[in-house]
Amino acid sequence: MTATPADSNPEVLAAELKRPLPKGRVLFSTGMSAIAFGLTGLALLPLLAILIEILRQGVPHLKWEVFVSLPAPAGMENTANGFANAILGTLIMVGIASVISIPIGVMTGIFLSELGQGAGGSSPLKAIASAIRFIATILSGVPSIIAGVFAYGVIVLATKQFSAVAGGVALAVLMLPIVTLTTEEALKLVPTSQRLASAALGANRLQTIFRIVVTSALSGITTGVLLAVARAAGETAPLLFTALFSQNWPQGLFNPTPSLSVLIYNYAFSPFVEQNQIAWTASLVLVGLVLLISILSRLVTRRNLMR
Amino acid sequence: MKEPLETARSPSRAGISLFHPSPEAELNITTTSRWDLWLEQGFTWLLCGFALSTVVLLFWISWVIYQQARPAIQEYGLGFLWSQDWDVAGLAFGALPYIYGTLVSSAIALLIAVPVGLAVAIVTSENFLPLAVRSPLGFLVELIAAIPSVIIGLWGLFVLIPVLRPVQQVLYDYFKWTPLFSTEPFGPGLLTAGVILAIMILPTMAAISREVLLAVPQELRSASMSLGATRWETIFSLLLPAGVSGILGAAMLALGRALGETMAVTMVIGNSPYISASLLDAGYTIPALLANEFPEALEGLHIGALMYLALILFAITLLVNIAAVLLVWLIGLQRGMVLNR
Numbered sequence: 177m178t179a180t181p182a183d184s185n186p187e188v189l190a191a192e193l194k195r196p197l198p199k200g201r202v203l204f205s206t207g208m209s210a211i212a213f214g215l216t217g218l219a220l221l222p223l224l225a226i227l228i229e230i231l232r233q234g235v236p237h238l239k240w241e242v243f244v245s246l247p248a249p250a251g252m253e254n255t256a257n258g259f260a261n262a263i264l265g266t267l268i269m270v271g272i273a274s275v276i277s278i279p280i281g282v283m284t285g286i287f288l289s290e291l292g293q294g295a296g297g298s299s300p301l302k303a304i305a306s307a308i309r310f311i312a313t314i315l316s317g318v319p320s321i322i323a324g325v326f327a328y329g330v331i332v333l334a335t336k337q338f339s340a341v342a343g344g345v346a347l348a349v350l351m352l353p354i355v356t357l358t359t360e361e362a363l364k365l366v367p368t369s370q371r372l373a374s375a376a377l378g379a380n381r382l383q384t385i386f387r388i389v390v391t392s393a394l395s396g397i398t399t400g401v402l403l404a405v406a407r408a409a410g411e412t413a414p415l416l417f418t419a420l421f422s423q424n425w426p427q428g429l430f431n432p433t434p435s436l437s438v439l440i441y442n443y444a445f446s447p448f449v450e451q452n453q454i455a456w457t458a459s460l461v462l463v464g465l466v467l468l469i470s471i472l473s474r475l476v477t478r479r480n481l482m483r
Numbered sequence: 484m485k486e487p488l489e490t491a492r493s494p495s496r497a498g499i500s501l502f503h504p505s506p507e508a509e510l511n512i513t514t515t516s517r518w519d520l521w522l523e524q525g526f527t528w529l530l531c532g533f534a535l536s537t538v539v540l541l542f543w544i545s546w547v548i549y550q551q552a553r554p555a556i557q558e559y560g561l562g563f564l565w566s567q568d569w570d571v572a573g574l575a576f577g578a579l580p581y582i583y584g585t586l587v588s589s590a591i592a593l594l595i596a597v598p599v600g601l602a603v604a605i606v607t608s609e610n611f612l613p614l615a616v617r618s619p620l621g622f623l624v625e626l627i628a629a630i631p632s633v634i635i636g637l638w639g640l641f642v643l644i645p646v647l648r649p650v651q652q653v654l655y656d657y658f659k660w661t662p663l664f665s666t667e668p669f670g671p672g673l674l675t676a677g678v679i680l681a682i683m684i685l686p687t688m689a690a691i692s693r694e695v696l697l698a699v700p701q702e703l704r705s706a707s708m709s710l711g712a713t714r715w716e717t718i719f720s721l722l723l724p725a726g727v728s729g730i731l732g733a734a735m736l737a738l739g740r741a742l743g744e745t746m747a748v749t750m751v752i753g754n755s756p757y758i759s760a761s762l763l764d765a766g767y768t769i770p771a772l773l774a775n776e777f778p779e780a781l782e783g784l785h786i787g788a789l790m791y792l793a794l795i796l797f798a799i800t801l802l803v804n805i806a807a808v809l810l811v812w813l814i815g816l817q818r819g820m821v822l823n824r
Contacts, residue, residue: 201713208715209611215602216620219689222682223627226638233641283533291530301531308534310808311541317736317804318797319743321770322544325793328777329547333786338778349540356537380519382526410631413745413770417777437633441746444637452641459634470629474622 227463234460237453242461247423247439250448257450259458261425265340265434268426269419270408272344277351278401284308284352285359285397290385309360316353323349324414332418340426340433343419347411351404358400362393399473406469410462412437436462545797552794555787563791569756571776576788578795580756584673584766585796588748589741591677591762592684597734599681600688605718607689608696621693628686636750639679644670644751647678651763666761671753674762679747684737691736695729695814696722729814735807743800745770769796 196202245258292305327346332338366389374384390397412435420432421442436458443455555563559576566577606612607621651668658664699722707717723730753765754775769792780786 197713201716205713205715208718212602212606213611215599216606216624219599219603219624219685220620223623223630225642226627226630226635229638229642230634280533280536283530284537287530287534291527301527304531304534308537312537313808314801314804315537315541317739317800317807318544319739319745319770319800321743321745321773322548322793322797322800325773325777325790326544326547329551329790330543333551349544352537352540381523406629410629410633412631412633413774416774420778437631437746440633440637441750444633444640444750455637459637462631463634466629466631467626470626 230456230460230463233453233456237457238460242454242457246425247454248450249423250446250451257454259434259436259439259454259461261422262434262436262439262458263461265419265426266409266436268340268429269343269347269415269433269435270405272341272429273347273351273408274401274405276345276348277355277404281352281355281404282359282397282401284312284356285363285400286385286390288312288356288360289363290381290389309357312353312356315349316357318349319413320350320411321413323347324416324418327414327418335430337430338418338420338432339430340419341429343415343433343435346414346418347408350411350414351408354404354407355400358403359393359397362396362400363389365396366392395476399476402469402473402476406466406473409469410437410466412441416441548790548794548797552787552790554784555791558784558787559791563788564795567758571782571785574782574784576784576791578769578792580758581767581769581772581792582795583758584676584752585742585768585770587673587762588676588680588752588766588768589738591674592680592741593734593738595678595681596685596688596737600685600733600737601692601723601730603685603689604692604696605722608693609714609718621690624689625686627682631746632683632744633746633750635679635683636747639675639747639751643679644675647675651675655763662760663762666759666764668763669753669765671751671765672763673752673766676748676752676766676768677762679751680741680744683744683747684741687737687740688733691733691811692726692730695726695733698729698814699725726814728810732807732810732814735803735810739800739803739807742803743770743796745774749774769793 197205241256242258242260243263244260245256246261247259248255248257288305288309291301292309323346326349327342331342331345335342370388370392371384374388375381379387415435415438419435419438421438422432422434424434426433440455440458440462443451443458446452446455555576559566563576563578564582565579566575567579568575568577569580570576603621603624607617607624611617612620648668648670651670651672651674654664655666655668703721703725704717707721708714712720748768749771752768752771754767754771755765756767756772757764759766773789773793773796776785777789780789
């Protein structure tokens with residue numbers, strides 16, 4: 177290419193560089209920015225609307241009695257109305273789910289991170305680990321209602337009884353992949369140099385894993401466990417036809433058990449305004465619980481990353 | 484620190500007294516006791532066993548649902564997929580209205596959530612705003628995912644439906660000549676369900692697309708801008724094409740979530756088992772039907788038909804999720820190749 181006079185002339189070149197963008201391109205840029213910010217605002221709107229509505233509807237009826245009394249029979253006034261049984265039921269079922277899923281999930285996470293990769297793992301273990309990682313990822317995308325169908329097929333049909341155990345098993349299926357994958361992520365953050373240092377001091381693999389790696393990743397593992405608990409506490413679909421619901425206190429592990437989320441669902445469609453109000457108050461309690469756990473776990477991780 | 488002592492205690496060196504370990508024994512680091520080896524082997528197998536339980540679980544779920552669905556599969560065969568009856572008393576079951584409702588509501592959700600999610604991803608990954616504003620913004624959008632779906636349904640029932648009604652009325656008034664908006668709106672319906680689903684899958688879409696955009700190397704952005712492209716020209720001709728497989732993966736994961744979402748949809752879709760071309764009409768989805776009918780299902784064939792539907796839903800979501808995971812892995816591989824070059 178030959179240089180045109182304009183290229184060689186520094187003044188013309190400078191003028192060309194300083195020439196403002198054509199109107200069309202400016203318009204396109206500002207227009208797209210406006211659209212992007214508009215859509216982002218739109219994306220935030222539902223969250224704000226939901227939180228405001230829960231506070232507006234839930235706070236007026238948030239009294240001490242809702243935490244200690246049973247749901248009042250529909251249409252009865254001047255009786256203590258609450259959902260203490262549902263809170264207890266939710267705690268029982270999340271407890272059962274945690275007992276099942278946390279040990280298995282944490283152990284699987286340790287396997288994936290410590291034996292399934294890096295120089296230490298032999299290659300068949302690596303192949304097994306990547307297959308398991310793949311399946312855990314797939315399992316975390318299984319719809320929650322399918323977990324309910326599974327628990328229904330395994331426990332409810334076998335025992336011919338809706339029960340807290342069935343609900344707990346359904347929730348455990350949902351918690352397991354979350355605990356597994358977050359544990360693995362947490363362990364991966366521990367620098368390899370620490371593992372090597374431990375091995376150089378004469379520790380075997382067992383000691384390295386439990387005294388060094390797991391100890392330093394403990395807060396990350398806690399985060400994963402908390403996230404899984406928060407998710408399980410808010411689930412409704414798997415409980416609808418495994419634990420069912422009851423108006424009374426939970427009666428043992430093999431009987432229908434109430435839960436906060438199913439109470440909200442049942443009372444949302446109630447023709448009685450008091451029950452709708454109780455649904456909103458229960459939502460406030462449930463959202464408060466779940467958001468508290470998620471934000472707490474985020475703070476734990478963030479502090480960890482900064483360190 | 485304990486290791487030398489353990490070695491001294493090992494059976495192979497039984498002759499050495501524990502209380503007076505000789506110096507050579509303490510310094511010997513080449514032998515490991517058999518007990519330690521066994522412990523480590525056993526531990527490896529134990530962990531492997533725990534880990535395999537995840538695999539067992541996935542196959543167990545498939546097996547249980549298939550086993551329970553078998554009576555219905557034998558009775559209705561593949562015709563179940565395009566039959567439109569649902570008569571519990573007459574034991575005539577067909578899945579088409581539910582499959583249709585599930586697919587249509589999820590499609591509406593994707594149509595809304597993909598552009599909005601991309602916008603959020605772009606705003607929170609590019610340097611439009613200072614980092615101090617950007618990261619809380621991303622956090623707030625992702626917070627929606629933490630709200631239990633039954634509460635989003637409650638909000639949909641009491642707040643979103645009244646808000647959307649006038650909008651639906653306008654759509655009906657002006658567009659009733661198209662089949663899509665040809666029925667009188669009454670609040671709940673496919674469109675409302677799609678909007679609720681869009682709200683629920685938005686965090687998935689936004690968070691993963693954001694990761695994908697952040698993974699595009701900064702040098703590429705600088706190169707594009709130094710050639711004179713504006714920010715949005717860079718985004719459209721460089722960032723989005725570079726991240727397209729990841730964004731596709733994000734959309735697939737979001738779709739998987741939308742297909743299986745139960746509570747919020749059940750509460751706003753109107754639960755009517757008829758196929759209607761109009762988006763303003765009520766519909767029904769597979770998860771909603773499972774949620775409504777499982778608690779009262781007693782008849783073997785009724786349970787079987789519900790299990791058959793669960794199997795269909797499970798298969799669809801499994802395929803969508805596998806495709807999504809593979810897509811996301813693919814960009815991981817590509818990135819690895821770029822780094823190795």
